[in-house]
Amino acid sequence: MDEVLFRSPRKRGRVAVFLSGRGSNFLALREAVDRGTIDAEIALVLSNKADAPGLLKARESGLDAVFLDPKAFAAREDYDRAVLAEVERRRVDLVCLAGYMKVLTPALCEALRHRAVNIHPALLPSFPGLHVQRKAIDWGVRVSGCTVHFVAAEVDAGPIILQAAVPVLQDDTEETLAARILAEEHRIYPEAVRLYFQGRIEVRGRRVFILGPGA
Ligand code: GRF
Numbered sequence: 001m002d003e004v005l006f007r008s009p010r011k012r013g014r015v016a017v018f019l020s021g022r023g024s025n026f027l028a029l030r031e032a033v034d035r036g037t038i039d040a041e042i043a044l045v046l047s048n049k050a051d052a053p054g055l056l057k058a059r060e061s062g063l064d065a066v067f068l069d070p071k072a073f074a075a076r077e078d079y080d081r082a083v084l085a086e087v088e089r090r091r092v093d094l095v096c097l098a099g100y101m102k103v104l105t106p107a108l109c110e111a112l113r114h115r116a117v118n119i120h121p122a123l124l125p126s127f128p129g130l131h132v133q134r135k136a137i138d139w140g141v142r143v144s145g146c147t148v149h150f151v152a153a154e155v156d157a158g159p160i161i162l163q164a165a166v167p168v169l170q171d172d173t174e175e176t177l178a179a180r181i182l183a184e185e186h187r188i189y190p191e192a193v194r195l196y197f198q199g200r201i202e203v204r205g206r207r208v209f210i211l212g213p214g215a
Contacts, residue, residue, distance in 0.1 A: 001204060002204040002205035002207070003204065004202055004203070004204055005114075005203045005204060005205070006113075006114040006201075006202065006203040007199065007201070007202045007203075008114075008195070008196045008197070008198075008199055008200065008201035008202070009093065009197070009199055010197065010198060010199025010200075011039075011093070011197060011199075012039050012040060012041070012197070013038075013039065013040035013041075013093040013094055013193075013196070013197040014040065014041060014043040014090060014091055014092050014093050014094075015029070015033070015038075015040045015041065015042050015043060015044075015092065015093065015094050015095075015096060015193065016042075016043060016044035016045070016046060016086075016087055016090070016092040016094070016095045016096070017029060017042060017044070017045045017046070017054075017058075017095075017096045017098050018045075018046050018047070018083075018095060018096070018097050018098065018100035019045065019046075019047055019052055019054040019055065019097075019098045019099050019100055020047055020048055020049045020052050020054075020099055020100050020101040020102070021049070021052055021053065021054060021099045021101070022052075022053050022054055022099065023052065023053055023054015023055070023057055023058070023098065023099070024054075024182065024185075024186065025096075025098035025099060025119055025185055025186065025189050026045065026054045026057070026058065026096075026098050027054075027057065028185070028186035028187075028189060028190055029042070029096060029098070029189060029190055029193060030042060030058075030061070030063075031190075032190035032193070032194065037190060037194055038190055038193050038194045038197065039194075039197045039198070040093075040094075040193065040197050042058075042063055043064065043090040043091070043092050044063075044064050044066060044086060044087065044090050044092060045058035045059075045063050045064065045065045045066070046065075046066045046067075046068060046083065046086060046087075047065075047066070047067055047068070047100075048067075048068060048069075048070050048100070048101070048102050049067070049101075050067045050069070054098070054099070055067060064090070066086055068082055068083060068086065070102070076105055077105055077107060080104060080105040080107060080108040081107075081108075083108060084108055084111050084112075087112070092115075093115065093197075094115055094116070094117065094193065094196060094197075095112055095115060095116040095117070095151075096116075096117055096118075096119075096189070096193065097116065097117065097118040097119070097151060098119060098189070100118075103155055104116070104151060104153075106153040109151055109152060109153045110153070112151065114150060114203065116150065116151035117148055117149065117150055117151060117161065117192060117193070117196075118148070118149055118150075118151050118156070118158070119146060119147070119148050119185050119188075119189045120132070120146060120147045120148075120149065120156050121133060121144075121146050121178065121181045121182070121185065122135075122136060122144055122145070122146070122147065122181075123143070123144055123145045123146075123147060123163055123165060124147040124149060124156055124157070124160060124163075125156075125157070126141070126144075127139075127144075128155060128156035128157065129155070129156065131174075132144075133174045133177045133178045133181065134174045136168055136177065137168060137172055137173075137174065137177060141168055142167065142168055143165050143166070143167060143168060144165070144166060144168050144177065144181060145163055145164050145165040145166050145181060145184060146163065146164055146181050146184050146185045146188060147160055147162070147163045148160075148161045148162045148163070148188055148189055148192040149161055150203070150208070159203050159206045159207065159208045160208060161192045161195075161196075161201060161208050161210075162188045162191060162192045162195075162210075163188070164184035164185075164187065164188050165184075166180045166181055166184055167180075195210060198213070199211075199215075200212070200213070200215060
């Protein structure tokens with residue numbers, strides 16, 4: 001078996017959520033934190049969009065909500081250096097991308113290696129990229145779903161932590177399929193973060209092993 005590349009820390013975690021839109025996954029994470037299901041606090045919510053509804057909700061609930069304007073930076077690398085500074089300043093253990101519509105630079109991916117995860121609304125490696133519910137319907141697949149994975153420099157290609165499947169129905173529209181998938185996103189994203197801070201996630205090669213509770 002491949003050697004262990006990473007084992008997640010067992011600790012009370014400090015989480016950052018990056019988002020660009022609605023923020024329903026952020027809310028699912030926040031609820032799990034509030035309920036105590038995830039042993040963590042949300043130390044930062046960061047957005048590249050000033051008016052992202054998720055950012056406004058975070059601010060309303062008193063969280064540290066930061067808008068970082070991409071237009072204020074000459075280069076993508078400069079922007080991501082500023083992003084990393086926000087993360088490190090707050091001693092964040094794990095960054096959760098939740099509808100963050102900016103591709104991270106390779107340097108930021110490297111700096112956050114095994115410290116950043118993403119939720120994607122398809123069963124990777126099928127349908128990476130955007131508009132994937134539409135693509136799943138158009139391709140004619142019978143099953144789709146969602147994937148929580150580590151962030152790597154190649155988009156939507158990092159090691160897979162959890163997946164959930166849903167049926168694709170004959171009369172599905174992009175909206176009905178997206179809603180069915182989203183319900184599963186809201187379940188498995190908090191679950192992945194919970195496992196992370198229970199110290200139960202181990203990476204070997206490109207496989208992720210979920211360790212037992214007593215491991
Ligand atoms: C979700 O479908 C997620 O899988 C994708 O972007 C969408 C974000 O939705 N990465 P929300 O902002 O969390 O409601």
